[in-house]
Amino acid sequence: MRVTLHVWRQPGPAHAGVFVRYDMTDVSPDMSFLEMLDVLNQQLLARKDDPIAFDHDCREGICGACGMVINGRPHGPQRATTTCQLHMRSFADGAELWIEPWRARAFPVIKDLVVDRGAFDRIVQSGGFITARTGSAPEANTLLVPKRDADLAMDAAACIGCGACVAACPNASAMLFVAAKVSHLALLPQGQPERATRVVSMVAQMDAEGFGACTNHGECMAACPKDISIDFIVQLNRDYWKAATSRKAQAVSKDGGDS
């Protein structure tokens, strides 16, 4: 099959970017989207042009490294599918594809389709964990977790941190990402002691990173390759307001978080 690509090329953060057109022939429908870009990059190198930079690693849809906006949709047209798992059979012969990086103030472009998602790591560092020092854990089965809760926690924990939710949101909000981690840990008995401080700290860090606010568009859920539900944002909001108005959280805001 043939496809026409318009790929965002940007040499570095300080440079302006432009769309560059590439015409691809002999594309196999069995190729993954990234394999199609691999082929293009080999062609570019063969004529001593600069290959297109893009993040990718596992190519199994789990590491969360890859991600590009394809025809306006993060990760492309297939529901619940990362870019690396998208195959060319999803496109019509002769399709015209516009490929861009995630666009959000909190995700500055490094080069071409590669962006800096360090903000997500810093949000987790601010409180997205359960404090369980190595060596101090009790026997695992002393703690019973109803299957329903464990399953729901797993639904939230399935987030791969790719950033598609931010790219899809008109406000570039990171609410789905934060809500997934907050909910995963809040649904488990182990997560209770730090529940209030966690949500307040993570939301504060999210705001500090320059992500926008959530105005219930629901685009994040539609773009999420792991089908994370916006119901978790409801859980986040409930936890946040409960914590922010409680005495615990005032203690948090005074000493700046994890005490």
Next chain:
Amino acid sequence: MELRSHIPDGPLAAKWERHRSEVKLVNPANKLKHHILVVGSGLAGASAAASLAELGYRVSCFCFQDSPRRAHSIAAQGGINAAKNYQNDGDSVFRLFYDTIKGGDFRAREANVYRLAEVSARIIDQCTAQGVPFAREYGGLLANRSFGGVQVSRTFYARGQTGQQLLLGAYQALSRQVGIGTVQMHARHEMLDLVVIDGRARGIIVRDLVTGAVSAHAGDAVVLATGGYSNVYYLSTNAKGCNVTAIWRAHKRGATFANPCFTQIHPTCIPQTGPHQSKLTLMSESLRNDGRIWVPKKKGDTRPPHQIPEEERDYYLERLYPSYGNLAPRDIASRRAKEVCDEGRGVGPGGHGVYLDFRDAIARLGRGVIAERYGNLFEMYQRITGEDPFQGPMRIYPAPHYTMGGLWVDYNLMTTIDGLYAIGEANFSDHGANRLGASALMQGLADGYFILPYTVGDYLAQAKPAKVDPEHPAFRQVRGEVGEQVRRLLAASGRKTADAFHRELGRVMWDKCGMSRNATGLKQALGRIGALRDEFWKDVYVGGKGEELNQSLEHAGRVADFFEFAELMCHDALHREESCGCHFREEYQTPEGEAQRDDERFGYVAAWEFAGAGKEPVLHKESLVFEAVHLAQRSYK
């Protein structure tokens, strides 16, 4: 060079406990003075970095990915073993130990494997405390499933994303330390060399993959948790970035490399579709719990599977191994698949595939149960192949997946360079010649959470390394050498890309040093690799600059190291004139086509010393002494 394994005295079951009580401790106030460099942020690296920081050490952690959460442990699907005996089915520490030793075809060190089994239960406790959402039963207790090569149900899992959840647990523990400021995290940094001063590992040279800056980092100990080298085959189930560079450079600086030819070919992967293929995708081995593997009895039978009647199907694993059936260990399942395909009975394009069929399981348990157990795997299969496994059988074929070989380490996980440790897949120690399913996660976390934090302290307390400055001449020299290699790669203005060379190398390795090997083929491979490597340096084209994000340059550096490493792998495979586990030498097999070990001549770990560029590596042997187990021909019949 003498290989000293430092296995503690005493009965097997008491060794670790005793060693733990006898290791030297670092005074809490002094821990802060020690700086430990951890390279890699997968299960082993992240758990080690977090645990060491919790103890009070200053830690720097490096990963080439944009976030430590993306290390390839994340892709492990099936589960993690632990001798909890929650199912009351007769499991015990000894049984897990024995299964692992036997599964490894008696080529692993007893004391290390016993310790692994011993700490396995605490890993589950630790991960549960961190909030890892393991699968649960309706009563709220942890659930288990069974896995290949064993007859008890001891595998803990989180849907088909166990590696992801365990890694996120370790990543969150690490993140907590980064937030507190006890760990300095360096993402998008690749280790390109090791600095050794007076026989001790004192630091590393890294390249910042965004700016291209090459810098030196000094420390009191260096921990390599950089994973395996399956990508020497080009096509493997590993992530695209997985590479041998860190452990290869350490090898060139004096760390011996053990059993490099022990590479695992996983039986249940999605077959290739064409020459554009960039990697292979694994389907969890847990599928073999309910899926039945078969091929047509007739050669060249191209009928669609549902038109092939029952009596014309060959469920070859069930036929050959009645007691283990479809749960035969990985090495055996892979080899038998290759065998039936080589006979011309393979299915799908090119005949490189066998069926994994859920028809009977769906009929017995219902679609709902199968969807609950394997839903995400079925979806993944459908996304990649466009076929629905509820409608017809999956097609699978073996693919390189895991490397049992790695840097040689002693009982303390220290390499032959003082102060240099290798943990997780990067070392050789626990899986012998074949790893059982759900053991890699166990080993990575055992090393990182429960073993290394003790043994590093022991070294620091005794060695008391003096402070060293990254401006020390040794650092300057190695940094210069690294810069020189980068310049050399960029200066080459040939016609072929590093990727093209990598594919060629991969084909040679798969054909000659893959699922089965023979002396003639290995000798051919050695000649071919040398020629290809020369061609690489003459005819590669990298492009771009050193002072920018340059993915072509990153890849070229890794391919250059794979070329050197591939030769060592073939040397090792050639010298080991026996078959054991995944190392199947065609010349050495039983009449039934099983691996024929030669314990007399090869009951040892082959640890290779680097003798200089272009020179034959030097072999050192660590004899394997078995006290607790009786060496037997493995039987899964």
